[in-house]
Amino acid sequence: MDWNHYRFTSVWEVPAPPGTVYAALERAEDYPRWWPQVREVHRVDGATARARFRSSLPYDLVVTLRQRRSDPVARILEAAMSGDLEGWARWTVAPHEGGSRIVYEQEAVVRRALLRRLAVPGRLVFRANHALMMRAGRRGLRAWLRAV
16 A cells, blocks of 8 residues: 555535536636635646645645646546646536535645655545545635635
8 A cells, every 4th residue: 555645525515506607616716715625726827737735734835737628518527637646636516405415626745745645544534634625625725716
């Protein structure tokens, strides 16, 4: 087992139409406005952005996100990640009970040296940290969609 390899799936339900949710998720540069752990996102070009994340633990992760898929009909957004994490992330938005169901999937290998050294003793803590970040993201997106 590679202790530095992670696979995550999160499911969010929000009371907003799928098209509205997709449009919000498509604007990564707005994430810091509604997702507290996404500290900054800077567009490099039309398909690339650099992002900095920090959740409950005292370290930042910096990744470059390169768009692999942006399909407004299927409502799928997918990006390749490089930097402190290497892998991919995908949002899929579908109608659900008068709103939307969002599935977030991520597969990543940790590349940051300190976190690699802490892989075995820290794995459960890192997974819990990710879960807290995703829970805050769901709350933030729900509030953002109500406000806009």
